[in-house]
Amino acid sequence: MDTPSTVATAVNTPTRFVEVKGRRLAYRELGKGVPIILCLRFRGILDSWDPAFLDALAARHRVITFDYSGLGQSTGTPSYVRTRLAQDAVDLADALGLERFVIGGWSLGGIAAQIVARLHPERVIKTLLIGTTPPGKVRLPAKPIFYERALKPVNDLDDETVLFFHPESEKSRAAAVASHHRIAARTTDTSPAIPIDTVMRMLAETRSEDVFVDDNGYRDFLKTTNIPTLVISGDQEIVFPVENWFDLTPQTKSVHLMAFPQMGHGPQHEAPQLCADLIASFIQNL
Template structure:
């Protein structure tokens, strides 16, 4: 009798590569169904996603994660310029033969996701935005503690608790430890951390910009587009305060806002199954 096939999960799926425009993009691909491409956060790599979240999404979707150019396992010139991050996602979709897909992103990746949607609306089925900001000037900025922790050369579990969870909640702290252990479960073919020197260089190149400067009609597009967007945020968000979405959402046609209580910048890591169920239901009912 043949041995049963190994189920591909976020922990065991191999890293794959595509050669496109003179660089090599590293990506991972699990599940079947409507394709969902996820863009990474600041300092994020392939192994910054919680496997439980990706696996829960992969029950109903083809989930594709990747490293931006020149970061992690990808080659090329690294950049945190939003149009270049967005181009990485589009080039990957082209290389995989995906004409239409759901685009999503966490934090900085949510900005890249919105840029993809603005520049290629005919290809986007929906937009999934986690812990990110709307375009243009916002009422509230990141809290100082974010910069204190996010720019440390190496982040430990305590930094993760502060950056992505809600340190005043024991439940959230316990969830942080559980998520940290799930991420650490992958021990082979791991994407390398981004050196702090590279991080600072990328920040210097974008210094002077607003976080998401509205230089291409991004806000007007968000207000008028019929492409559905699901925004997921914690009410204790320290990077991109959810109150900024309160100011914008009533002016939009297709933005759905979900706020999780007593959660921070990474609700999909604190409540991976709930977030995946929400995203799955959202996409299923487009």
């Protein structure tokens, strides 16, 4: 009697590779349906996503995550130049034969996602932005504690709690522990962490820039595009304060802003099912 095959989850789905433009991009995918390409945060690798969020999202959609060029399991030249991050997502879509797709991203990845939408609007079905910033000058910068924790050579659970959750909330601290353990459940076929010297070198390459330089009409694009765009943020965001969206959103035609109370920079890790349900409804109904 045949044994049933193992159900694919974010913890066990294999890393796959595509060769494109002289480099190898590492990616993973789950689920079926409308394809969603998710771009990573600062210092993020394939294993930085909470499996519970990816599994919940993959229950209704085809979810694709990847390592940027030269980072994690991908080869090539590592860079945090925003347009290069966006190009990685587009090249991956090309390699997978995806003419149209939902583009999403967390934090730095949300900037990359906005660039993809601006440069390739005909290919983007919808845009998902989690814990990220709008283009151009903003009213509120990141809090100093973000840089203190984010630039440590190795981040532990306490750092993760400060960076991605709301440490003053008992509920949020408990969610941080639960998310940490879910991510740690994958023990094989994992992407290596980004060495701190590589991180600092990439930062030096972009140090003269604003967080999201509006050098190609990105802000005006957000104001005028008809591409439905969902922004998810915590109201205790220490990296990209949600208040920076308040001036822009009323000037747009298609940006939907959702702020979760008493959550920080990683609401999809604190409330993975809720965020996945919100995204699925957004994709299906708008």
